[in-house]
Amino acid sequence: MKKNTLQYILLGLIEQKGMSGxxxxxxxxxxxxxxxxxxxxxxxxxxxxxxEKGWISSTITIVGTKLEKKVYSITPLGKEQVNDWLFNQPNELASFKDEFILKLYFIKENDQQAIQDILTEQQRLHRLKLEHLYARREVIFPEKKALNGDIGHYLILDHAINREQCTLTWIERTLASLPLE
Amino acid sequence: MKKNTLQYILLGLIEQKGMSGxxxxxxxxxxxxxxxxxxxxxxxxxxxxxxEKGWISSTITIVGTKLEKKVYSITPLGKEQVNDWLFNQPNELASFKDEFILKLYFIKENDQQAIQDILTEQQRLHRLKLEHLYARREVIFPEKKALNGDIGHYLILDHAINREQCTLTWIERTLASLPLE
DNA sequence: TCCAGCATGTAACGAGTTACATGATTCG
DNA sequence: CGAATCATGTAACTCGTTACATGCTGGA
Known part of the structure; x- marks a missing residue:
């Protein structure tokens, strides 16, 4: 029943490298x-x-002359817990909430112009996001492939780009099929 | 600052047709x-x-001999509110949470077998879901196109199917690129 | 010197889930 | 007559966001 995914993500990140909040x-x-x-x-x-659970421990580092930075590192118990999450706990499918498609659902056939406007606006937003993702990939992975220890990062970017491309394709296809009915 | 999207969705649904909880x-x-x-x-x-806000009103219907069913219908004020949500309030991009890709991120290159296992399991889940969506479309829209007043429903199903297809394509492509690095 | 950013926390609230609680109806 | 489903609600809790609150650092 217990979930609390965030704690496992923090743990996983800290396992890679000691870090502060x-x-x-x-x-x-x-x-x-x-x-x-x-x-x-x-x-x-x-x-x-x-x-408090003993999954991580902290040490204080001083930045400059006074500023305290609390750097966490993972404990053996913490490592067990991450591994349990990674390999034993099933990951259910992500549950999405997207009000954009619901607005389309409600507008329906009685206002073709509104449908087109809302699709076009959504298209604009996804294009911006996709361009932003492309730019980031260009900076971080100029070879368009994963480097040394950054495969995880590469996969996440690639997955996000794929998601945006697909969404845009769907929006374009739907726009092209207007007027509906 | 106020969001509360759920109330607008309920309102939109009730506007289409008087309904109970x-x-x-x-x-x-x-x-x-x-x-x-x-x-x-x-x-x-x-x-x-x-x-309480006067956006909807209710009447009690009796089912059978005793069971009370509270059927809501939208008020003029409620209609204004839905329209404001549909046409004036910007819909930001959905914010996704997906632990599957994060697990990939954490496993990284040190365990190719684990990466493959987790991708294959995710592939299985998305295939099931996609088949389920296809089956539903077959039942509801056998002509593979929207009918009379069900364009909204058709768009939602179509969007969900597109999403699953794209995710599966990405998983297959990533599986094919193994071993990474 | 000023400002963006580094750094850490708490409080109050809103959103969402699970569990608790009850009773009627319909169909096999 | 029993089980699945119809029907409505509340309580307790967790998760997540916004706002409040404070102070230091580094570079222009």
Whole structure:
């Protein structure tokens, strides 16, 4: 019954490399944000609980002369827990919530112009996102293939790009089929 | 700042046709569940609040001899609110959470067998889902095109099918590229 | 010196899930 | 007559977001 996926993600990230709460937030922003997000207000309390359970431990590092940075590292118990999550716990399919398609559902045939407008706007948003993803891939993986230890990062980007391309293709196909009915 | 998307979805559904909380739950299960879900424990209190705001009104219908069924219908104020949501409020891109790709990210290059296992399992799940969607389309839209007033339903099914096909294609492509690195 | 960014936390609230609780109806 | 389904609600909890709150660092 217990889920709490975020704690396992934090644990997995810390296992790769000792990190602070702030560092973790950056990873969400730069690497895995396409498939999971968390605010720092959720990250810090979760780290606290993980330390209480003995899955991670922390040491204070001083930045500059005063600023305290709490760097976490994984414990043997923590490693067991990540492995259990990775290999023993089934991952159910992601449950999506997308209000865009619901708006289409509600507008229906009585307003073709509105359908077209909403599809076009969604197309614009997905194009922007896709361009942004292409640009990032260009910077990080100029060879268009994974490097040394960054296969995970490459797969996530590739998966996100694939998702956007497919969504755009569907929107274009649907636009082309207008007027419906 | 205020969002509460669920209330607009309930409102939109009730606008199409007077419905009870139970009926609404069935629509989530049968029509729009691929892109939004809600339990009855969330639906009933939301309906109550909508009635308090005067966006919907209810009448009691008797089923059999005793069972009370509360059928809601939309008010003029409610219609205004749906329209405002549909046409004036921007719909941001859906934010996805998918632990499957994160597991791939964490496993990385050190265990090719595990990567293959997890991809194959995910492939199995998406194939099942896709077959299920095909079967439903066959039953509801045997002509493979939208009918009379069911364009919204058709678009949702079509979008869900497209999503599953694309995900499967990506999984197959990634499996074919193994071993990585 | 000022400002963006580094760094960490808590509080309040809203959204969503699971469990608890009850009773009627319909069909085999 | 029994089981699945129809029908409605509340309680307790977890998850997630926004806002509040504070202070340091590094570079222009």
């Amino acid at each position: 702030y560092d973790l937030k950056e990873v969400f922003k730069n690497e895995i944000g396409e498939f999971w997000q968390a605010e720092h207000s959720q990250i810090y309390p979760t780290l606290k609980k993980l330390e | 139970y009926d609404l739950k069935e629509v989530f299960k049968n029509e729009i569940g691929e892109f939004w879900q809600a339990e009855h424990s969330q639906i009933y209190p939301t309906l109550k609040k909508l009635e």
